[in-house]
Amino acid sequence: MEQLRLNSAELHHAYELADSIGERYGRVDDPDFLIAAPVLAHDLPPRIRSFLNHFRRAEIGSCMIGGHVIDDAALGATPHHWNAIPDPSSSLRYEILLVLYTSLLGDVFGWATQQDGRLVHDVLPIRAHENEQLGSGSKTLLTWHTEDAFHPYRGDYVVLACLRNPNGAATTVGNVDDLELDEADREVLFQERFIIRPDESHLTKNNTASGGTDFSHIEALNAAPPPVAVLFGAADRPYIRADPYFMDVPDGDERAAQALHALETAMERCLTDVVLTTGDFCFLDNLKVVHGRRPFSARFDGSDRWLKRVCATRDLRKSRTARTALTSQIIG
Numbered sequence: 161m162e163q164l165r166l167n168s169a170e171l172h173h174a175y176e177l178a179d180s181i182g183e184r185y186g187r188v189d190d191p192d193f194l195i196a197a198p199v200l201a202h203d204l205p206p207r208i209r210s211f212l213n214h215f216r217r218a219e220i221g222s223c224m225i226g227g228h229v230i231d232d233a234a235l236g237a238t239p240h241h242w243n244a245i246p247d248p249s250s251s252l253r254y255e256i257l258l259v260l261y262t263s264l265l266g267d268v269f270g271w272a273t274q275q276d277g278r279l280v281h282d283v284l285p286i287r288a289h290e291n292e293q294l295g296s297g298s299k300t301l302l303t304w305h306t307e308d309a310f311h312p313y314r315g316d317y318v319v320l321a322c323l324r325n326p327n328g329a330a331t332t333v334g335n336v337d338d339l340e341l342d343e344a345d346r347e348v349l350f351q352e353r354f355i356i357r358p359d360e361s362h363l364t365k366n367n368t369a370s371g372g373t374d375f376s377h378i379e380a381l382n383a384a385p386p387p388v389a390v391l392f393g394a395a396d397r398p399y400i401r402a403d404p405y406f407m408d409v410p411d412g413d414e415r416a417a418q419a420l421h422a423l424e425t426a427m428e429r430c431l432t433d434v435v436l437t438t439g440d441f442c443f444l445d446n447l448k449v450v451h452g453r454r455p456f457s458a459r460f461d462g463s464d465r466w467l468k469r470v471c472a473t474r475d476l477r478k479s480r481t482a483r484t485a486l487t488s489q490i491i492g
């Protein structure tokens with residue numbers, strides 16, 4: 161994976177910018193900060209801006225910016241749940257940096273139906289989810305997927321910032337350009353013959369806010385998922401949309417089932433393990449790479465793995481009818 165390592169001058173510059181923004185806005189999901197973020201990001205060091213522009217335009221799939229020094233003590237314990245993060249946030253500096261970097265790629269957004277509508281997500285092991293197919297799982301393999309594959313407004317990018325990973329749990333990454341598929345299977349994968357149901361993170365039971373959120377759109381996609389293509393775009397450098405754990409084919413479409421199986425096998429061979437370490441920011445092009453997570457043994461004692469995550473879209477307009485206001489960056 162291509163990597164940029166920040167030198168100490170760049171790190172100082174980036175942290176100074178993030179801290180001044182933190183002082184001004186106080187929290188990462190302040191709507192005024194989110195509107196300003198693409199402009200504020202112009203003040204990041206030039207090497208960061210050109211590196212991420214290369215990632216975006218060359219569609220290399222994934223990249224990493226490393227070298228961030230994280231003050232472990234100031235962070236405090238890894239919370240036992242994403243709904244129990246400290247307020248004010250002990251990781252505001254890194255949350256702001258995550259949004260600034262990601263704003264060089266597109267507009268950041270969250271889902272009303274995920275993590276109670278938060279913009280920046282916390283990826284940490286939750287005891288009750290140990291065996292679940294969720295980012296907050298641990299014992300179970302998180303099967304490779306593109307993020308929010310079922311949803312027409314899914315992001316173009318998902319970005320992970322690693323605060324700590326003492327277990328050395330590996331993120332898996334696989335690039336669609338590396339797939340070895342035979343032509344017949346590839347052709348079928350380009351056809352609208354596949355069903356992707358919502359993953360569990362969007363279910364009512366995995367949100368904790370009391371009432372108010374409308375899950376009917378997710379429920380409708382679950383009840384009657386429209387058939388979609390897994391591969392799309394240019395035949396020689398396609399885009400991908402897939403989440404095999406939640407996928408199916410229409411009744412009796414044996415040929416589609418066979419192609420999906422071929423994809424699963426081929427992608428399995430492309431997966432590489434990436435162990436994010438403290439201070440790594442990992443950028444995933446959600447149309448070019450899939451990702452997942454290997455099983456690990458969480459300790460649930462405040463010292464566990466802790467990532468921050470945000471999604472971005474190149475076109476926030478396409479979700480306008482699903483956002484309550486023009487300025488809202490939460491898709492409902």
Ligand SMILES: O=C(O)CCC(=O)C(=O)O
Nearest residue numbers: 283295331451452453469
């Ligand atoms: O835990 C990881 O490394 C990745 C989890 C994941 O799929 C995600 O955060 O979207």
Ligand SMILES: [Fe+2]
Nearest residue numbers: 305306307451
């Ligand atoms: Fe994911």
